[in-house]
Amino acid sequence: xxxxxxxxxxxxxxxxxxxxxxxxxxxxxxxxxxxxxxxxxxxxxxxxxxxxxxxxxxxxxxxxxxxxxxxxxxxxxxxxxxxxxxxxxxxxxxxxxxxxxxxxxxxxxxxxxxxxxxxxxxxxxxxxxxxxxxxxxxxxxxxxxxxxxxxxxxxxxxxxxxxxxxxxxxxxxxxxxxxxxxxxxxxxxxxxxxxxxxxxxxxxxxxxxxxxxxxxxxxxxxxxxxxxxxxxxxxxxxxxxxxxxxxxxxxxxxxxxxxxxxxxxxxxxxxxxxxxxxxxxxxxxxxxxxxxxxxxxxxxxxxxxxxxxxxxxxxxxxxxxxxxxxxxxxxxxxxxxxxxxxxxxxxxxxxxxxxxxxxxxxxxxxxxxxxxxxxxxxxxxxxxxxxxxxxxxxxxxxxxxxxxxxxxxxxxxxxxxxxxxxxxxxxxxxxxxxxxxxxxxxxxxxxxxxxxxxxxxxxxxxxxxxxxxxxxxxxxxxxxxxxxxxxxxxxxxxxxxxxxxxxxxxxxxxxxxxxxxxxxxxxxxxxxxxxxxxxxxxxxxxxxxxxxxxxxxxxxxxxxxxxxxxxxxxxxxxxxxxxxxxxxxxxxxxxxxxxxxxxxxxxxxxxxx
Numbered sequence: 001x002x003x004x005x006x007x008x009x010x011x012x013x014x015x016x017x018x019x020x021x022x023x024x025x026x027x028x029x030x031x032x033x034x035x036x037x038x039x040x041x042x043x044x045x046x047x048x049x050x051x052x053x054x055x056x057x058x059x060x061x062x063x064x065x066x067x068x069x070x071x072x073x074x075x076x077x078x079x080x081x082x083x084x085x086x087x088x089x090x091x092x093x094x095x096x097x098x099x100x101x102x103x104x105x106x107x108x109x110x111x112x113x114x115x116x117x118x119x120x121x122x123x124x125x126x127x128x129x130x131x132x133x134x135x136x137x138x139x140x141x142x143x144x145x146x147x148x149x150x151x152x153x154x155x156x157x158x159x160x161x162x163x164x165x166x167x168x169x170x171x172x173x174x175x176x177x178x179x180x181x182x183x184x185x186x187x188x189x190x191x192x193x194x195x196x197x198x199x200x201x202x203x204x205x206x207x208x209x210x211x212x213x214x215x216x217x218x219x220x221x222x223x224x225x226x227x228x229x230x231x232x233x234x235x236x237x238x239x240x241x242x243x244x245x246x247x248x249x250x251x252x253x254x255x256x257x258x259x260x261x262x263x264x265x266x267x268x269x270x271x272x273x274x275x276x277x278x279x280x281x282x283x284x285x286x287x288x289x290x291x292x293x294x295x296x297x298x299x300x301x302x303x304x305x306x307x308x309x310x311x312x313x314x315x316x317x318x319x320x321x322x323x324x325x326x327x328x329x330x331x332x333x334x335x336x337x338x339x340x341x342x343x344x345x346x347x348x349x350x351x352x353x354x355x356x357x358x359x360x361x362x363x364x365x366x367x368x369x370x371x372x373x374x375x376x377x378x379x380x381x382x383x384x385x386x387x388x389x390x391x392x393x394x395x396x397x398x399x400x401x402x403x404x405x406x407x408x409x410x411x412x413x414x415x416x417x418x419x420x421x422x423x424x425x426x427x428x429x430x431x432x433x434x435x436x437x438x439x440x441x442x443x444x445x446x447x448x449x450x451x452x453x454x455x456x457x458x459x460x461x462x463x464x465x466x467x468x469x470x471x472x473x474x475x476x477x478x479x480x481x482x483x484x485x486x487x488x489x490x491x492x493x494x495x496x497x498x499x500x501x502x503x504x505x506x507x508x509x510x511x512x513x514x515x516x517x518x519x520x521x522x523x524x525x526x527x528x529x530x531x532x533x534x535x536x537x538x539x540x541x542x543x544x545x546x547x548x549x550x551x552x553x554x555x556x557x558x559x560x561x562x563x564x565x566x567x568x569x570x571x572x573x574x575x576x577x578x579x580x581x582x583x584x585x586x587x588x589x590x591x592x593x594x595x596x597x598x599x600x601x602x603x604x605x606x607x608x609x
Contacts, residue, residue, distance in 0.1 A: 067104055067113035074100035074117065078124060094128045115155045118148040122161070126168060138172055149189075159193030162186045166202060180206045229281040230254050232310055233330075235300055238446040242339040243558070244296050245446040248312055253331040254280050258324050270298065271316040275324065275333060280310040296337050323556070327442060334442050336556050382599045384428040385421055386453040389414040390460040393438025398463040398569045406569060407436065409578050410459040413566065416581075417459075417588040424592050425599070445557045455522065455595065456561035458554070461578065462568045470571040471542035472534070474527040475563045476519035477554040518560040520546070522598050526562060529594030530587060537586055540573065564591065 065073070077097040080087075087093045101124070104117035125141035145168075148161040166182035169175045183206065186199035233249040254277050261272040282302050298315040305311035314335065323336045389410040391397035397406030411433070418429035430451055432444045439447075448456045462473070523546045531543040544565075554561045566587055567574035577583040 067108035067111040070100065070104045070107070071113040071117055074104060074120070078120065088131065091128070091132060094124065094131075098124055098128075109151070112155075115148055115152040115157050118144045118152075119157045119161055119164075122148075122164065126164075126172065129172060135173075138168055142168055153189075159186055159190035159195040162189065163195040163199055166199065170202065170206065176206050176209055229279055229308060230277075232277065232280055232282050232302060232312075235302055235312065236443075237300065238443065238450050239296065240450050240452070241296070242452075243449045244337045245442065245449070245556070246297075246300055246314060246335040246337070247440075247442055248275065248277070248302075248333040248335075250277070250280065250331050250333070253326075254278055256326075256333060260322075273314040273316060273322060273335070273337075275312045275335065276305065277310040277312065277333075279308055281308075282310050296339055325555070332442070334556070381602065382427065382454040382595070384430065384451065384453050385455045385457060385595065386430050386432060386448040386451055387414045387418055387421075388432040388444050388448075388456065388458040390458060392433050392436055395438055398461050400569050400575060404569060404575060404579065406461040409461060409569075409584075410566070411436070412581075413459055413584045413587060416584050417457075417591055420588050420592045421595065425596055427595075442556070445555065445561070448561075449556070449558050453559050455598075456554070456557050456559055457526070457591070457595075458561070458563040460563060460565050462565040463570045464568055465570075467570055467572065470540070470568050470574050471544040472527065472530050472567060473544035473565045474523040474530075474546050475554075475565070476523045476546070476548055477516065477557075477561065519554075519562055520548075521601070522560045522594070523562045525598040525601070526564060526591055526594030529592070529597060530564070530566075530590035533590035533593060534583075534586055538577065538583070 074097060077100050081093055081097055082088070098121045101117040101121035104111070105114035108114055122141040122144040125137045125144070129135075129137040129141070142165055145161040145165050148155070149158050149165075152158055162182065163186050166179050166186065169182055170179035173179075180203065183199045183202045186193065186195055187203070190196060230250050230252045233251055235246065235248055237244060237246045239245070256275055256277050258273065258275045261274065263269060263271045282304050296317060298317055301313045301315070303311055303313075314337070316337075318339065321338050324333065326333045389407070391407040392411070393407075395407065397410070399405040414431050415434070418431060421427045421429040430453070432447050433439050444458070445456065527543065527546050531541060535541045554563060567578050569575050569578070
């Protein structure tokens with residue numbers, strides 16, 4: 001067929017040539033034109049071939065492998081691989097397919113297909129791990145899933161990717177604590193996503209497993225006592241007309257439920273908020289009725305509701321909202337009650353520039369949050385700062401040989417800082433403790449709320465198992481972004497790391513009420529102020545940056561709140577500096593500079609700057 005086809009082509013060309021050059025005897029053509037004819041034929045063939053190439057090139061450029069075609073190529077590679085158990089035994093076959101996916105999101109990062117390529121390649125890498133057993137395959141899968149969440153947060157696959165991160169940590173890496181955090185991010189970041197129900201189910205499963213793991217470490221005596229009723233050790237409260245915190249202390253963790261009851265005028269009963277404590281009993285030394293009478297609550301009552309249930313009732317005058325959560329070591333249940341917001345014409349006008357406003361509240365994280373809070377939009381001022389020297393009394397905090405204790409250093413620092421805030425900025429500065437006394441973590445923020453502080457600064461000193469680790473860092477309340485942040489939080493919370501996951505539960509409810517954006521800005525200004533001032537006078541000063549972590553002491557704060565780690569007591573150089581009054585003075589100057597910068601930034605917005 002080929003020879004026939006060629007003969008016809010050449011014959012056609014010869015006939016056309018004959019028409020072009022006139023009719024002459026074949027003998028003449030054969031003698032004089034033979035070479036010319038074949039030369040022309042060759043030229044025509046080359047010309048035809050050239051036109052074919054041009055047309056083919058144009059056609060090829062129009063169908064260049066775009067993101068859709070590249071994604072299909074990668075998908076076909078993956079499907080073909082999965083159909084061949086023999087090929088699945090070879091690592092290079094897997095990597096060939098993942099490379100096709102990589103071509104999509106590296107060459108066309110702004111395309112819709114890029115997100116799909118990241119997701120499908122991550123799923124392939126996770127499946128590859130089950131054949132290879134190499135942890136780097138899982139690490140790369142997580143990296144690509146995180147990239148999808150960060151680069152394409154609005155994509156339909158973003159919540160799926162976040163959920164898959166949790167699945168890898170839960171099922172493959174068996175890191176329950178971090179898995180809990182990742183599943184919680186699905187719940188918080190993607191409230192309308194279709195993966196939220198699955199994430200919540202996983203949260204319950206992981207929480208149960210963590211609880212079981214915690215129980216495995218207890219001795220037989222503790223195990224047998226779990227069937228006994230847990231005594232209510234104490235009921236405490238701190239209150240103002242607009243805020244009240246009630247704390248129920250127990251000897252062991254218990255399950256509890258709460259409910260808000262309507263007022264019953266026929267029985268002369270006010271609104272009641274009650275908390276039922278299961279497997280508990282009221283001790284004989286507990287006052288059954290505690291008067292509060294602060295405008296929000298009338299009193300708190302505790303009684304044995306059933307043989308194994310204690311009911312704590314809060315009689316309510318008027319409240320705008322409440323939060324209930326628990327803390328560990330020792331176990332206690334915290335009830336925060338807030339008053340109704342008063343809305344009036346006068347209150348609205350107070351934000352106008354020509355009137356003096358009344359007091360209003362105001363990952364390694366590289367930059368402060370950009371979003372303006374409502375407080376900043378109204379141009380708020382700072383007048384009162386509560387300074388919290390960490391630890392105290394029976395809790396020494398971090399300590400080292402020679403009797404150097406964190407609780408003593410941070411108290412000295414707090415006193416110096418309070419004086420400088422008053423002298424340099426004219427602010428009122430109040431300490432949560434002015435002597436060596438133990439104060440519970442929940443009382444510290446309650447104290448700041450009761451005092452109606454505008455800012456809350458908690459002072460601490462860090463520690464590390466490696467003695468050469470040093471530097472300054474500032475934290476604000478949020479999800480922990482790295483393992484060391486979790487460890488720092490665990491130590492400052494005076495609890496073990498296994499409880500961090502429990503803390504994440506309450507963060508889900510409380511994060512919107514903790515002024516996170518403003519706390520982020522304050523943290524960045526304080527960190528910048530400390531580092532710049534100390535670098536002017538001292539060498540080997542290292543900034544560890546601004547970070548976010550779940551600190552108990554910051555939970556429930558109704559103002560921007562930060563926790564400052566002023567150095568490492570385990571580092572000889574910083575330990576020596578922290579015992580120097582001159583260094584504490586410089587450190588205080590830096591914190592004051594940070595507060596000043598934060599206040600001025602508020603004033604700039606208020607003035608339209």
